Amino acid sequence: MTSTSSIANWPLAERPREKLLLNGAATLSDAELLAVLLQTGVRGKTALDLARDLLVHFGGLVGIMAAERDELIAHSGVGLAKTARFAAMKELSQRHMLEGIKSRDILTSSSATREYLRAKFRDCQSEIFSCLFLNNQHHVVKLEELFRGTIDGAAVYPREVVKRCLHHNAAAVILAHNHPSGVAEPSQADIAITNKLRMALQTIEVRVLDHLVIGNSVVVSFAERGLL
Numbered sequence: 420m421t422s423t424s425s426i427a428n429w430p431l432a433e434r435p436r437e438k439l440l441l442n443g444a445a446t447l448s449d450a451e452l453l454a455v456l457l458q459t460g461v462r463g464k465t466a467l468d469l470a471r472d473l474l475v476h477f478g479g480l481v482g483i484m485a486a487e488r489d490e491l492i493a494h495s496g497v498g499l500a501k502t503a504r505f506a507a508m509k510e511l512s513q514r515h516m517l518e519g520i521k522s523r524d525i526l527t528s529s530s531a532t533r534e535y536l537r538a539k540f541r542d543c544q545s546e547i548f549s550c551l552f553l554n555n556q557h558h559v560v561k562l563e564e565l566f567r568g569t570i571d572g573a574a575v576y577p578r579e580v581v582k583r584c585l586h587h588n589a590a591a592v593i594l595a596h597n598h599p600s601g602v603a604e605p606s607q608a609d610i611a612i613t614n615k616l617r618m619a620l621q622t623i624e625v626r627v628l629d630h631l632v633i634g635n636s637v638v639v640s641f642a643e644r645g646l647l
Contacts, residue, residue, distance in 0.1 A: 421430050422614045424626050425465065426454075426465050426467065428491075430601065431640075433465060434610045435451040435452070435458060435466070436455050438451065439451075439455055440454075441555065442464070442628060443546060445528075448635060449470075449474060449479075449480055449508060450467055450470040450471045450474060450488065451470070452470075453470035453474070454467040454469070454500075454502055454513040455481075456471040456495075456505070457469055457470055457501055459494035459506075460503075463530040464496060469496045469497075469622070471587060472494075472495075472496070472618065473497070475496065477501065478489075478600065481542060483505070484505070484509055484542055485542030485543075485544065487544070488502055488506070489507060501548055506590060513535070513538060513539050515538055516531070516534065516535040516538060516638075517559070517562065518555070518561060519531055519535075520532050520535060521558065521559045521600060523558070523603065524554060524556060524557045524558065525551070525557045525558065525559060525593065525628075529640075532551075533631065533638040533640075534640055535542075536549075536595050536631060536633055536638065537638050540593070540595070540596075540597040540633045541597060541634065541635055543597050544571040544599055545567055545568055545573075545599060546567070546568040546575065546597060546599060547548075547564050547566070547567050547568075547586060547595060547596060547597055548564075548565050548566040548567075548568075548575050548594070548595075548596040549562060549564045549565060549593050549594075549595045549596065550562070550563055550565055550580060550583065550593070550595070551565060551593040551594075551595065552583070552587040552589040552592055552643050553589060553590060553591040553593065553628070554588075554589070554590055555590045557591060557628070559585050560588075560589060561587050563583060565579060565580065565583065566579075575612050575616070577615050577616050577619035577620075578619070580592075580616055580619065580620070581619055581620060581622075581625075582621060584620060584623060584625045585623060587597040589625055589628070590625065591625060591626040591627070591628050592620065592625060592626070592627055592628065593627075593628050593631065594613065594616065594627045594629070594631070595630070595631040595632075595633060596609070596630075596631075596632060596633065597632075597634075598632060598634055599631040600634075601634050602628055603632045603633060603634030603636035603637045603638060604632070604633075604634075604639065605630075605639060605641065605644070609630070609632060610641075610646055613627070613630045613641060613646065613647070617647065626641065627647060629641055629642040629647065630647070631647070
């Protein structure tokens with residue numbers, strides 16, 4: 420059997436989809452899981468060959484998930500349909516994580532909240548400033564991406580944050596933004612805008628519970644640092 424033979428001709432125990440159904444997804448390699456998602460290959464390459472190519476080209480799963488849509492579409496054998504599957508898988512994963520924190524007091528599920536935000540924003544190539552709007556029970560009402568910037572910053576306007584708090588009738592908020600550099604250490608600009616937002620939101624009796632800075636592997640909490 421060559422690597423370019425049709426997967427349909429492989430023994431059942433070697434086909435990624437059948438292996439998943441028989442033994443569970445955890446038993447598959449990254450390439451095999453991607454092959455299940457891709458479903459088909461291209462002329463001369465199986466879905467598994469294409470999956471391996473993608474892992475090499477983008478430097479692993481993180482690179483694939485962080486890739487821009489046009490980058491994926493342009494890769495030989497991917498195209499629109501497969502790119503749409505990647506986007507749907509990523510969004511479903513993030514929504515699943517969000518469902519896990521929506522009905523809980525966010526202060527008692529801080530680890531789950533951080534993991535959700537890290538999964539959503541850590542691979543973004545530009546800075547995104549977001550806000551978790553909370554009700555009186557500290558349950559999530561809405562997560563909104565409010566401002567987008569360049570690789571080294573996003574302009575944040577307190578007036579707009581106040582308007583969105585009033586729109587959602589929020590009692591409290593958790594601010595969050597990513598650092599595309601991957602280093603989560605808060606900057607002086609981060610501290611300054613946090614203080615401006617905290618003072619602006621005090622005028623409408625909305626508490627800023629925390630400001631989370633998201634890096635590649637770490638999420639830094641202003642509250643834990645004593646910066647609020």
